[in-house]
Amino acid sequence: MGTPRKRQRAQRTRGERSAGARVSLLLLGVVSLIAFVSFVPHLNAARSGTIRGRVELRSPTSPTERRPGVAELGSPAPRDLPNLLRSVVYLESAPRGAFETEEGGHAIMDQRNETFVPHVLAITTGTTVDFPNSDRFYHNVFSLSKTRRFDLGRYAAGGSRSVRFDRPGIIRVFCDIHSHMNAFILVFSHPFFGVTDDEGRYHIDDVPPGTYNVIAWHEGTSSDPKAASVPDGGVAELDFTIR
Amino acid sequence: MKVWSTAAACLACLASVSRGDAQTLPSEPISIAGGRVVVSGDVTGTAGTTDPGFFNYTDYDHSALRMFRVDVSATVNAGDHFAVLGEVRAENLDGLSPYALFLRVKPWTAHDITIQLGRVPPTFGAFARRTYPADNPLIGYPLGYQYLTSLRADSLPDTADDLLRRRGLGWLDRFKIGNQTFEHGLPLVSAFHWDTGVQMHAATENNIVNGTVAVTAGTLSNPLFHDDNNGLQYAARMEFRPVAGLILGASGARGPFVSALAATAAVGEGHDREFTQTAWGADVEYSRHYMLLRFETIVSEWRLPVVREPAIAVPLRAVSTSVEGRYKLAPGLYVAARLDHLGFNDVHGTTATMSWDAPVTRAEAGIGFSIQRNLLLKASHQYNTRDGGPLRRVEPQTAAQIVFWF
Numbered sequence: 001m002g003t004p005r006k007r008q009r010a011q012r013t014r015g016e017r018s019a020g021a022r023v024s025l026l027l028l029g030v031v032s033l034i035a036f037v038s039f040v041p042h043l044n045a046a047r048s049g050t051i052r053g054r055v056e057l058r059s060p061t062s063p064t065e066r067r068p069g070v071a072e073l074g075s076p077a078p079r080d081l082p083n084l085l086r087s088v089v090y091l092e093s094a095p096r097g098a099f100e101t102e103e104g105g106h107a108i109m110d111q112r113n114e115t116f117v118p119h120v121l122a123i124t125t126g127t128t129v130d131f132p133n134s135d136r137f138y139h140n141v142f143s144l145s146k147t148r149r150f151d152l153g154r155y156a157a158g159g160s161r162s163v164r165f166d167r168p169g170i171i172r173v174f175c176d177i178h179s180h181m182n183a184f185i186l187v188f189s190h191p192f193f194g195v196t197d198d199e200g201r202y203h204i205d206d207v208p209p210g211t212y213n214v215i216a217w218h219e220g221t222s223s224d225p226k227a228a229s230v231p232d233g234g235v236a237e238l239d240f241t242i243r
Numbered sequence: 244m245k246v247w248s249t250a251a252a253c254l255a256c257l258a259s260v261s262r263g264d265a266q267t268l269p270s271e272p273i274s275i276a277g278g279r280v281v282v283s284g285d286v287t288g289t290a291g292t293t294d295p296g297f298f299n300y301t302d303y304d305h306s307a308l309r310m311f312r313v314d315v316s317a318t319v320n321a322g323d324h325f326a327v328l329g330e331v332r333a334e335n336l337d338g339l340s341p342y343a344l345f346l347r348v349k350p351w352t353a354h355d356i357t358i359q360l361g362r363v364p365p366t367f368g369a370f371a372r373r374t375y376p377a378d379n380p381l382i383g384y385p386l387g388y389q390y391l392t393s394l395r396a397d398s399l400p401d402t403a404d405d406l407l408r409r410r411g412l413g414w415l416d417r418f419k420i421g422n423q424t425f426e427h428g429l430p431l432v433s434a435f436h437w438d439t440g441v442q443m444h445a446a447t448e449n450n451i452v453n454g455t456v457a458v459t460a461g462t463l464s465n466p467l468f469h470d471d472n473n474g475l476q477y478a479a480r481m482e483f484r485p486v487a488g489l490i491l492g493a494s495g496a497r498g499p500f501v502s503a504l505a506a507t508a509a510v511g512e513g514h515d516r517e518f519t520q521t522a523w524g525a526d527v528e529y530s531r532h533y534m535l536l537r538f539e540t541i542v543s544e545w546r547l548p549v550v551r552e553p554a555i556a557v558p559l560r561a562v563s564t565s566v567e568g569r570y571k572l573a574p575g576l577y578v579a580a581r582l583d584h585l586g587f588n589d590v591h592g593t594t595a596t597m598s599w600d601a602p603v604t605r606a607e608a609g610i611g612f613s614i615q616r617n618l619l620l621k622a623s624h625q626y627n628t629r630d631g632g633p634l635r636r637v638e639p640q641t642a643a644q645i646v647f648w649f
Contacts, residue, residue, distance in 0.1 A: 062277070062278065064271045065271070065278050065281045066281070067272050067281070067283040067316070068272070068281055068282070068316040068317055068318035068328055068330075069318075069328070070328050070329070070330045070343050070364065071343075071364045071372040071373070071374075071375070072364065072372070073357070073359075073364060073366065073372070073442065073453075073480075074355060074357040074444035074445075074455075075326075075347060075349045075355070075357045077355070077450075136449065136487065137450075137487055138487050138488055138530065142575075143574070144575050144613060144615060144616055149573075149574040149575065150574055151533070151571055151573070151574040151575070153531075153532035153533045153571065154488060154530050154531060154532060154533075155532070156486070156487035156488065157487065172616075180271075
């Protein structure tokens with residue numbers, strides 16, 4: 001038993017010690033939580049797989065020709081032709097949790113020498129697409145698709161307008177001035193899709209293991225769904241043929 | 244009724260050949276032989292109120308506001324230097340008529356020079372090359388390209404009185420000299436027939452400046468396949484595009500207008516080259532964002548034979564001025580308006596001095612809505628006034644139009 005002042009000092013010291021312990025525990029908890037949260041996706045990534053393969057085009061599409069310029073006084077200027085070899089392969093239904101995607105970013109569809117580049121753009125919902133005009137004359141990008149109707153008006157070289165796509169679907173894009181210019185934008189509500197290269201090869205990464213229906217799309221034509229079983233951390237091979 | 248049922252059948256046929264999506268009509272030109280042959284078409288159905296004042300007639304039988312029209316255009320490409328282009332047209336199912344057929348030659352691929360031979364597109368003016376319904380934001384045409392004046396190339400007035408008697412009757416007309424069959428008169432510039440000849444077009448590398456010259460058989464108001472007099476028409480057009488969206492154009496044309504038969508009947512042989520149509524035109528187009536503005540004016544002068552007193556004071560002059568605007572309100576939806584005036588100079592008759600034809604003013608406003616990219620619905624209302632003539636002088640008209648193109 002000491003004096004009251006000593007007792008008070010001893011109580012204060014015990015209280016400070018217990019408060020310090022609580023802070024330490026809290027910090028430990030936070031650190032552990034952060035470590036756990038950080039670690040879980042790595043566990044998931046380790047388990048996800050890939051779907052890959054090739055899309056064969058039986059009869060490749062021809063580029064849209066200019067309308068015969070019967071009323072024109074001169075010959076039309078040369079133009080670039082769109083790359084019509086690209087297809088899009090996607091999961092018909094997405095794995096659980098796939099819709100919890102982060103906010104979409106930016107993508108670009110250029111207007112270059114009377115052609116949309118790229119001709120096919122695949123994006124997730126929430127993505128904003130910029131439409132710069134790289135030609136020295138006017139273009140007027142528009143779409144009357146039910147998924148997203150827009151008209152960007154006429155703007156000259158160096159100008160750019162943007163459209164945000166919030167609903168999944170297929171959007172056909174045209175130029176109001178040059179009727180042969182057209183492109184596709186495919187908007188998905190999940191990230192499990194891939195665009196083929198010029199040889200038709202594709203891959204869809206980070207797919208959780210499971211069995212999915214997969215569809216290949218090319219210039220408005222879709223294949224029948226094919227089943228793909230993605231093993232833990234493995235690869236599922238799936239080829240398509242589109243007539 | 245027959246016209247509309249046929250129109251519906253045509254649209255149904257077009258829908259059935261659609262590829263890919265059964266819900267849509269074809270939207271692209273048909274390409275054959277790897278793009279060497281390309282075919283496109285326009286199908287237009289227009290229904291409007293009656294036109295007892297004949298304000299919108301393009302000849303005695305056809306009104307621009309009551310018409311079913313089918314255009315089929317094709318190009319056959321033969322390498323980098325040659326192409327054959329043609330167009331056939333049917334109006335109200337009266338049978339196909341050739342509208343254009345010409346050889347396009349590009350002598351050098353590195354230079355923007357083109358030569359066209361045959362039934363070629365009009366060199367003069369701006370509107371003449373965008374008469375397709377998909378290019379015309381309204382349903383009516385500018386007066387300078389459509390309204391029928393009382394003048395004819397093959398039937399001539401012998402006096403100023405004879406000319407003044409026919410004011411406002413260009414839809415069905417004849418004078419005392421030449422062809423005595425009733426026929427329609429002629430517009431300042433015909434948007435419905437193309438001339439035959441040779442045309443050369445050149446442009447700078449960046450197309451800031453381009454120009455076209457042409458030598459043809461007919462004249463602006465009376466394009467011909469076979470020449471009917473001993474002279475040719477010379478026409479030229481220059482375009483200046485200083486910045487994107489701005490086009491400044493100037494045009495001129497001159498050629499013998501009166502047929503050799505009518506000229507001979509009026510003043511004897513050897514004078515038919517003296518009776519010319521001379522025209523000057525200026526046009527401006529400016530577009531930006533959702534707005535498109537156009538202005539065009541045409542001054543046309545005709546020299547007719549002077550036969551008897553009271554003589555016709557030549558030249559007879561007509562001035563057409565047109566201002567047009569279009570604004571897009573939303574994707575696929577626009578509003579448009581055009582204000583148009585066609586005036587004529589005075590001639591002195593025995594008892595009166597007045598303009599040689601009745602001046603006409605037209606205001607038209609309308610909307611357009613795209614059901615799909617190449618399927619357009621239009622509706623417009625016109626208010627026409629004519630200062631003279633025995634026919635109705637004030638006439639409001641309403642019309643609707645459906646346009647499909649591929």
